[in-house]
Amino acid sequence: MSLTSSIEDRGSIRPPAALEDRAREAYRRSELRAEHYLQELTERVRSGRYATELAEDFRVWKRSHIRPWPARLFGSRRGSEPRDYDRYIQWMDAAGKLDDYLERSVSYLYMRDLGRALDDTDTQSRVRRTAGGLKRSLLHGEQQEGMPTDGFDTAGLYRWGQQESIEDTVIWMIAKMKRVSENIPEGMNAEQAQRKLLKIIAGVVLHAREEMDEQTPKEERSRRMDEAVRLGYSYGLTYPFVDDLLDSTLLTDDEKASYSDLIRSALLTGTVPEWDAWSGAFESGHAENFALIRYIHSELGEAFEYIKGRQAGGGGSVFFEQAYVFFESQDADRNKRLEANEYTAAQLYVPVILKSSGSRLIARSVGQADKDGGFERRTFYYGIYNQLADDFADLFDDLEAGAVTPYTYYWKYRAERPDLPNPFEMYWAVIAYLIRDVYDSDPNTREVLLDRAINGLKRARQRLGIPRYEELMDMLTSGMPELNAIVQKMVKKAEDVEFFDKLLRDRMLTEMKKDREDRERFRTLLDDIRAEIEQALPIATDSPVPAVGDSLIEAANYSLAGSGKRLRPILARLVATEGYGLDEKAVRPMLTSLEYLHTASLIFDDLPSQDNADTRRGRQTLHARYDSATAELSGLLLIQQGVREQSSLQGFKAETVLALMHYSARKAEELCMGQALDLKSRGQLLSLERLNEICFYKTGVAFEACLIMPAMLANAPEAELELMKKFAYHAGIAFQIRDDLLDAEGEALNLGKPAGQDEANGSSTFVTVLGLGGAKREMWNHYCEASDAVRALPESLRFLKHLLDYLVQREK
Known part of the structure; x- marks a missing residue:
């Protein structure tokens, strides 16, 4: 049965006949080419020619990878295990192996992703340049090209x-x-x-x-x-x-x-x-x-x-034809079922050949890059090399998922289907074909391909454990005993076959998992801490002057009850408990004081004499609901309530609490000055420096206080305080810029206040000064600076990265 049957009409959507015919023709051409390639590989396996060729290649290759036995006996491999990314790179450099390691790794990427021939002098020059830049980045932190x-x-x-x-x-x-x-x-x-x-x-x-x-x-x-x-x-x-x-x-x-x-x-x-x-x-x-x-x-x-x-100059047809071939080969592969026992070798391998080469052919055609003479040929034959290696590594996972690959199908039906090619032998036949027929026995190519193959088996041996690995090898290598003896010797003894992309991928997977867990935990913590703070915020109505005092407390509680983000107390709580291990109950008065002081500042900001806002936190502002006098007095009440909360901190030295209160008062002064600067600047064309200054005093100092106050309670060293001040400065400005962008672009429903309010008030913002594009760039500049500060902080404070991401990507 022809594989092109997969594109028969299966529904109501019918393309024009001419286009469908052209697509079928393109797929059939590719299919015939893949079938011819499959026949060549099958013949090499049947004749044993690939094993003879590779035995000779390994005899040359092993000279660079197996040390004489005295060197193996007395030499040291200490520090060579790539478990710690940074230490491993440092060890490779100290051992004099880093240059070869990186050039080998970059060469592989040039072959795989760019379809380059390694015997080309321009490619060799580019490989050395790229490897050199990568080395400088790894060892000295220089920006990668x-x-x-x-x-x-x-x-x-x-x-x-x-x-x-x-x-x-x-x-x-x-x-x-x-x-x-x-x-x-x-x-x-x-x-x-x-x-x-x-x-x-x-x-x-x-x-x-x-x-x-x-x-x-x-x-x-x-x-x-x-x-x-x-x-x-x-x-x-x-x-x-x-x-x-x-x-x-x-x-x-x-x-x-x-x-x-x-x-x-x-x-x-x-x-x-x-x-x-x-x-x-x-x-x-x-x-x-x-x-x-x-x-x-x-x-x-x-x-x-x-x-x-x-897609200019007719390139569109090339792209769409390649994309169609790629899609159809994936679709043909996807629709196989492991329970079906009648698939032929062509049905198993031809879609794999087409899809494994197709993704990189498309990646080049999508950008209309110029092709060198052999790019398309090399890429077409190369793809299955990677695919068979991946399928080998994923064999047991694919079996569990019921996925059809050459390996899973052979594993299940090898006893009853002697006609099925052994995919492990086909893998080595591909390597022999690439070395001899595609890359003309180029030494650099042989080096990279065999390094990669042996490294993959080493990793499988380590991942599966020796007993299961040897059991798997016994099953897959029965038809290649002589070659397998050479291969397994290389797996056990060969050195210097590691690749940087594998190290990077392992690190990425580890960090990806940790990052996801940390992010989910951070989000859960945010919700838990927000609920905890919400519960602690309402002020008890126990005024000694109930006729008036209770109404002021009610007004203050109205402002506190709005849908605030509670970022400041949440941040302080995270620094206190997650960063420094302080008791959450002991620091609660500090948290409520921060929200009281922040809410007071919002009440004053919203007054007719300042921003004249009608909406805050998704509801009427305090002066709009009551009157300006009530709003002013409620704001003063909240400030005093904040001071009282701070003075009630227990379990810390008295001088530490006094220092914290002194620091808090100083930050409150700076916030007032920041608001005054903002009011005076309205209607003026501000410089970026002036805008940053106003922004820091309006917003950044509050972020700083949330970091520094819990750090003061924990007696953190001065160096950490300076880093947190740097983070607060840049994160605070980034936060304000995001606010300005949301005001300019957002919707009232998302913001909790009318969009465009800054423009209506004549406020000078990052958007009015820099424009939308300039404001976004400035926000990301500050993001980068804040990110640098986070990386220099202790591990326990790295959660600030998640906060930073939230600040610049929030929608309200």
Whole structure:
């Protein structure tokens, strides 16, 4: 049965016949080429030719990787285990191995992602330059030339954007990726989706970067990098919202079939079907799926049009044909069932060959990069090398999931299907074919491919444990005894086969898990602490002058009861208990005092003599509900209540509490001066320096107090206090800029106050001074500075990173 049967009509969406014929022709051409490749590999396995070739290659290769036995006996491998990322890099450098390690790793990326030939002198020069820059970044913290890809250092991404003069593009990308992450439903991995998306963007950027050199004008470089980021994002969306979604269990079989037809129609016609076609396919499904598909339709539609608009000079047909071949091969692979025992070798391997090469062929065509003569050929034959290695590593996970791969299918049916090729032998046949037939026995290529293969087996041996690994090898290597003896010797004895991308991936997965756990814990803590503070805030109505006092307390409690974020006391509580281990009950008076003082400042800010605001925290301001006199007196009451709370702190030295109260009073003075500066500056054209000054005194000092006051109670060292002051300065300004942006762009429902109020009051804001784009850039500049301060703080205070992310990405 031909694999092209998968594109027969399965629904109501029918592309024009001519386009469908062209698509079938493109798929069939690729399919025939893959079938020919499969025949070549199968013949090498059947004849044993691959084993003979690789035995010779290993004899040459091992000279660089197996030390003479006296050196192995007396030499030391101490410190060489890549468990601690930073220490491992330092050890590699001290041992004189780092240069080779990085050049080997970069060479692999140039082969895999760029389709480069390692015997090319220009490629060799670029590899050395990239490895050198990576070394300087790892050892000395210099800014990398390429785009950061670890997905966690948002500051690093933004600084890379500054380096390339595409800050606005990176800001756009960060916002887009946040929205994608928020729309990944349960049952799909949001972090992995974000990691894949970032990896695709970085791949397209790498292609664009490699098409330029020192002579490329700066403006042209920035234009190309901007386009590469946007194209990478647009193409990368297909991984979470096509590939991963169709692989998940979120959609029914009928929904998946309809969804596949919609994607297929877009690739065949070059036009995304209208929402009516999409909604009709999903309107009978779950409401959550319907909302998700509506978002996907909007986002994929926008991405599709962007890619189409950048396909000049007939390149569009190349891109769409490659995308169609890629999609159909994935669809053919996806629709296999492990219970079916009749799949032929072609049905198992041909889609794998097509999809494993297709993603990188598309990554290059999407950006219209120039091709060197052998790029397409090398990329087509290379892909299955990585895919078979990945399928081997994931064998037991795939078996548990019921996924069909050459390995899982062979594992299940090897006894009853002697016609099935052994995928492990096919893997080594691919390596032999690449070394001899594709890369013409180039020594550098042989080095990288065999390093990678042995490293993969070493990692499998460690991950599975020796008994299970040897059991697996006994099953997979029965047809290659001589070669296997060589391979297993290399697995046990070979050195210097590690790769940086594996180290980075392991670190990313570890940090990704920790980051997710920390973020979820942080969000839970925020909710718990907010509830705790809300409960402690109301002031008891026990005034000695009840006729008047109780009404003032009622007014103060009205202001306290609004839907405030409680960021200041929450931040102080986190620093106190999470950062310094102080008792939560002991510091509670400090927390309530901060909210009392903050609420008092808002009451005064809202008065007709100042901001003249009608709405605060989603309801009427105090003077609008009562009158100005009541508001002023209630604000004064809250200030005194805050002082009383601070004086009631127990369990700390008296001089520490007095110092804290003195510091708090000083910060309150600065807040007043900041508000006065703001009022005096209205209607004036302010410089950025003046605006930063006003902003710090209006907002930054409050953030500083929330950090410093609990640190004072914990007797924190002066160096930490200085770092927290730096964090507070920049985080406070970033927070204020986000407020200004929300005021300019937001909706009253989200903000809890009317949008555009700053402009109506003639207030000088970052938006009015710098414009929307300039304000966003300034916010991210301060974000980066605050992020630097967090990295220098003790581990117990690193949760401030999550707070910082919240401050600049909040919607209200």
